[in-house]
Amino acid sequence: MINIPLLLLSCFLFHHFHAISCNTNTDTDVLLSFKSQVTDPKNALSGWSAHSNHCNWYGVTCTKVGNRVQSLNLPGLSLSANLSPHLSNLTFLQSLDLSNNKFHGQIPKDFAHLSLLSVINLPSNNLSGTLPPQLGHLHRLKILDFSANKITGQIPQSFGNLSSLENLSLARNGLEGEIPAELGNLANLSTLQLSENNFSGKFPSSIFNISSLVFLSVTGNHLTGKLPQNLGLFLPNLENLILATNMFEGVIPxxxxxxxxxxVIDLANNKFTGPIPLFYNLKNLTKLILGHNNLSSTTSLNFQFFNSLRNSTKLQELRIHENHLAGELPKSFxxxxxxxQHFCVSDNFFIGKIPQGMYKFxxxxxxxxxxxxFAGVLPQELGALNNLQNLAIYRNRFSGEIPDIFGNLTNLNTLAMGNNQLSGRIHQSIGQCTRLSILDLGMNRLGGTIPKEIFQPSGLRILYLEGNSLQGPLPPKVGTMxxxxxxxxxxxEMSGNIPVEIGECFGLKWLMMARNKFNGSIPTKIGNLASLETLDLSLNSLTGSIPESLEKLEYIQILNLSFNHLEGEVPVKGLFTNFSKFDLxxxxxxxxxxxxxxxxxxxxVCVAVKTKRRILLPIILAVVGAIALFISTLFVFWTMMSREKKRKEGKTSVSSAPLKGLPQNITYGDIRIATDNFAAENLIGKGAFGSVYKGVFSFSAGETATLAVKVLxxxxxKASKNFNAECEALKNVRHRNLVKVITSCSSLDYNGxxxxxxxxxxxxxxxxxxxIHPGDEESGSILTLMQRLSIAIDVASAVDYLHHDCDPPIAHCDLKPANVLLDENMTAHVVDFGLARFLSQNTPEKQSSTLGLKGSIGYIAPEYGFGSKASTEGDAYSFGILVLEMFTGKRPTDEMFKEGLSLREFVSGMDENEVVMIGGDRRLIEDYGYSTQSSNRDDHSSGFGSNTHWMCKAEECMADVIRVGLSCTADQPKERWNIREALSKLQAINHSMLPF
Structure with missing residues (x-):
């Protein structure tokens, strides 16, 4: 007897597996078609061939039975093409991950045919158009991520049918309209990320009914409405509630x-009103941000609020700034x-003293x-906060003397105490805050002189001392800044001459010295301040003429020399041709x-110069010229004799201007004594061709000088060739951002x-x-955003000099962070010319110290690996990698960069937002945002501005600098920016970061 059910089952299985087998070729054809349409700069799909099994192809995973494509995962490969609808023929596909690529065009509606799909992961591409409503039919879908694209239109209501969905991420697009209430039907949803779109209307209350929700973020939209009073009961599993920068209103429940x-609770930048909410039982809370709302309080309500947080023992960030909070801060603070780590109550109506107990933090x-x-004296306890980087208490009513508490605050970056009633003298201990970048003591009642120690922090960028009763001269040490x-x-009430050393502050852009008692003449060297935009010396007692050097100040917008005792002829060139820019x-x-x-x-009108003087002037000039010519001739003769003498002695002097008192011909014995017999504690670093020691050399007058000695x-x-190449390159170069070589030694040691x-x-x-990698060595502090930008400009300046101002041009060939040294002012100097090449067409590369690769792994231009000659384009590539490393905090040789992924590809595969949020070193932005304050001091009561504004500005700076790095590291040398273009752009970025 025939078993009918068994027969039917056998027939079904036969046809099913026959269909799987037949469709295997279809999967191969689909993938090859996909490959043919894709631009693949990393050759990641080079192994996809019709002669091999597609299940073995990169990024492809197949089912165990039938070899059907089950997943296609190709993230971060810079693939570019229209997203092919033919992928919908991969009927067994469960996971599609093409994130961090450059796919463009619309999302194919045919994807709705992939009924087995559980993951669609396409963030960080260039997709456009609208979201296909047909995707709402994918009932097995768990992850749907289209964030960081260019998608517009509305969220389809059909997305409410995705019953299995756990993660819906549509952030950073151009979506608009209302958020559909149907999303409240997604009972399994744990992550809803809709930030940075253009959504408007009321936020649907149905979403608050999704009990499985863990992460909810809709920041940066135009949403309105109120939060339900029983919000916490609806969302028992919620970990992150981020509703910032919308138009929510009402009371926070x-x-x-x-x-x-x-x-994390972030409700900042909304229109919430009423009292500060109470947050009992939140033991896991790490961030509470309620700033920029319309919340109100009293002293008693303040007590309740701070008391409600006593069990939040993990709290790291508390920001309740820019509200209408009043009363005193309670002791429960x-x-x-x-x-x-971050405590901000700024821009409110708080009164009273700062509570005791600060030493705890x-x-x-x-x-x-x-x-x-706030009033009263500053608590001494502030001096115990050794990790404090930003102390901002300006525009309050603090009085009394500034306590001597700054000796321990060595990490302080911003000290802003302006617009108070502080009295007494400025403490010298502020100079011990060696990382200080912003110092604001303006608009107080401070007296005495400015201590020279104030100018010890080498990174000081902004100094406000205006509106006090300071006396005496401006210390000449200002020139070190x-x-x-x-x-x-x-x-x-300052007096004396303006120190000529101020002309050494080459970074100055705004210099205001008005309404004092300065006398004497205006230093000519002020004309050297090429970046100067504002110079106000009005209402002093200055005498003498207006220096013609001021004509060179091409960026000047305001020059106020009014109400002094200046005399003589007014210059007529440069800025003096624009009458709106100066006041006399x-x-x-x-x-x-x-x-x-x-x-x-x-x-x-000036009186004409006397005829007698006109006659005498040419005679005087002729005599002076003849004397100068005679002296020059003697000097040239002496120089030639000196060089001949050195040549006979077998010495190579790299510098023609050794330190005064230091012997020009330093011997092995001198170096051995200076380095304490090459002691290990004097070893600074070690390279491929030798070691560098710190040496203390004795001057002829009994003084000493600390120098570095590179011992081959x-x-x-190849060490000797390296030595000769470095000497040959350095003997003809002079630049402030190149390490100065004093002399060289080529002799025998005591063993012959x-x-x-x-x-x-x-x-x-x-x-x-x-x-930039302080964790790897026992070294100093992490560099700030602006310090890194300044260093990048220094390095670019040095390389620009080598490429464009040397004859013949020089290619450094080994640019990397280890070959950039930092002096006491954190000014960068490029070193190590052992691999340098002269680029004259008529000069062979015999000066080269190496053959083959020119540089260090990770920084070498790609063409060098194929035998290309040294070039300025190769240096530009190395510089670009150096910039990317500085601003991402990642080494090009990091373990994460393998299987074709490099530092450049890692960064270039991201859009602008991701470059900042993921690719960039986020610490730089956060530190800058909370350390930098608005510098608009036109109204002394204005103080500093919003941290958010400055963090946004820092993000723009980070993105712009990283784009410079990418432009210098294009694969093709002809497509790269040259170093002069990079330098110009970096200087423009630095200019855009100015506080005014």
Whole structure:
């Protein structure tokens, strides 16, 4: 008897597996068709061939039975093409991951035919068009991620049918309209990410009914409505509630504390009103951000609020700034978590004193009490916060003397105490805050002189001392501040001459010294401040003429020299041709031969120069010229004799200007004594061709100088060639961003062995590698965003000089962080010219110290690997990698960069937002955002601006700099920016970061 059911089952299985077998070829054809349409710069799909099994292809996973394509995962490969609808023929496909590529065009609606799909992962591409409603039929879909694309239109209501969906991520697109209430039907949803779109209307309350929700973020839209009063009961599993930057209103419900798993609450930048909510039972809370709303409070409500957080022992960030909070801060403030890192109550109406108990917060990084009505003296406990980086208490009513508490605050970056009633002297201990970038003591009642120690922090960028009663001269030490951009000492009682050293502050952009008692002449060197935009010396007692050097200030917008005692002829070139940029009134002894200046400023016409003087002047010039020619001839003769003498002695002097008092011919013995017999504690670093030591050399006058000595390891076969190449390159180069080589030594040691060394300028802050990767070595602090930008400009300046101002041009061939040294002012100097090449067409590459690869692994231009000659394009590539490393914090040789992925490809595969959020070193933005404040001081009461504004500005800076790095590292040399283009762009970025 025939078993009918068994027969039917056999027939079904036969046809099923026959269909699987037949469709295997279809999968192969689909994938090959996909490959043919895709641009594949990394050749990731090179192994996809009709002669091999598609189940063995890169990124392809097949079913165990039938070899049908089950997943296609190709993230981060820079693949580019229209997203092919033919992928919908992969009928067994369960997972599609093409994230972090460059796919464009619309999302194929045919994907709805892939009924087995559980994952669609396509973030960070260039997809456009609208979301296909047909995707709502994919009932097995668990992950749907189209974030960071260019998708527009509305979310289809059909998405409410995705009953298995756990993750819906549509952030950073151009979506608009209302969020469909049907999304509240997604009972399994744990992540809903809709941030940074253009959604409007009321946020659907149905979404608050999704009990499985863990992550909810809709920040950066135009959503309205109120939060349900029993919010915490609806979302028991919620960990992240991020509704910032919308238009939510009403009262924040206290029931939110029932969502006991909450870790992050960010409701900033909305229109919430009513009292500060209470947050009991949130033991896992790490961030609470309620800033920029309309919340109100009293002293008693403040007590309840801070008391409600006493069990939140993991709290790291508390921001309740820019509200209508009033009353005093209670003593329960001291019950906050000892893990607190950022505490901000700025821009409210708080009164009273800062509560006691500050010493508890040893992890505090940022302390912002500015723009309130706090009074009393500053607590000594602030001095115990050793990790504090930002202390902002400006625009309050603090009084008394500034306590001497700054000796321990060595990590302080911002100290802003302006617009208070502080008195007494400025403490010298502020100078011990060696990382200080912003110092604001303006608009107080401070007296005495400015201590020279204030100018010890080499990274000081902004100095506000205006509106006090400071006396005495401006210390000449101000000239050491190479990174100083803004200095305002106006409205004091300072006197004496303006120090000529101020002309050494090459970074100055705003210099305000008005309404003091300065006398003497205006230093000519101020004309060297090429970046200067504002110079206000009005209402002083300055005498003498206006220096013609001021004509060179091409970026100047305001030059105010009014109401002094200046005399002589007004310059007529440069900025003095634009009458809207300068003010000269109140200087009665000025004159001009320019009719327009006479008419506009009411100065008299200059009296003609006497004829006798006209006759004498050419005679004097002729005599001086003859004497100068005679001296020059003697000098040339002496130089030729000196070089011949050195050649006979077998010495190679790299520098023609050794330190005064230091012997020009340094011997092996001198170096041995200076380095304490090459002691290990004096070893600075070790390279491929030798070691670098710190040496203390004795001057002829009994003084000493600390220098660096590079001792060649002559056991290395190419060390001598390296030494000769470095000497040859360095003897003709002079630039402030190149390490100065004092002299060289080529002789025998005490064992009769050959000895070669270079004696160079010593750099106390070590090399750049130790600063951007401080965890790898026992080294100093992490560099700030602006320090890194300044260093990048320094390096670019040095390389630009080698490429464009040397004859013949020089290619460095080994640019990397280890070959960038930092002096006491954190100014960068490029070193190690052992691989340098002259690029003259008529000069063979015999000066080269190596054959083959030119540089270090990770920084070598791709064409060098194929035997290309050294070039400026190769240096540009190395510089671009160096920039990317500085601003991402990732080495090009990191373990993550393998299987074809490189640092450049890692960054270039991201869109602009991801470059900043993921690719960039986020610490730089956060530190900058909370350390930099608005510099608009037109109204002294304005103080500093919003941290959010400056963090956005820092993000723009980060993205722009990384784009420079990418532009310098194009695969094809002809497509790269040259170093001069990169330098110009970096300088423009630096200019855009100015506080005014």
């Amino acid at each position: 206290n029931s939110i504390s029932n969502a006991s798993h909450l870790q 001291a019950n906050l978590s000892s893990n607190l 040893q992890n505090l990084i940022s302390f912002s009490f500015e723009i309130n009505y 190479k990174q100083l951009e803004t200095m305002d000492i106006s409205d004091n 009134q109140g200087n009665n002894q000025l004159c001009s031969l320019n009719k327009e200046i006479v008419q506009n400023f009411g100065v008299p 390891d002559l056991q290395q076969s 062995e050959e000895f070669k060394a270079l004696v160079m300028q010593f750099m106390p802050n070590g090399n750049l590698n130790l600063k």
